[in-house]
Amino acid sequence: MKIQLYLPDFKSIVKNTSVIEGNYNHNVLFYETPERIIFYKPLGNFLYCTEINKEKFPKDKIDELKSLFNAFEVPAEIIPKPIAVFSGEMRY
Secondary structure (H helix, E strand, O other): OEEEOOHHHHHHHHHHHOOOOOOOEOOOEEEEOOOEEEEEEEEOOEEEEEEEEHHHOOHHHHHHHHHHHOOEEOOOOOOOOOOOOOOOOOOO
16 A cells, blocks of 8 residues: 655654564665656555655755665656455445
8 A cells, every 4th residue: 555645754654664673664765757756665565655846845955865765766656556456245
């Protein structure tokens, strides 16, 4: 499940999960175009992300965030597939 967050909330998730060990904690990733940058934090079955409009955000601050998150670039935008599709009649 992909969860979009505001930048301060995303920073908090990254900061609070950086000390967690285990197979469900992964590095921060980013995907960048000339207009925007998206940071991703996979954690368990969730994909937390935040999107920044580069035209409204100073370049040096974006570089700071990449460094702060120790982020790795990915070659394509991450679009998760649906977990489940429900169809049919609900029964009680």
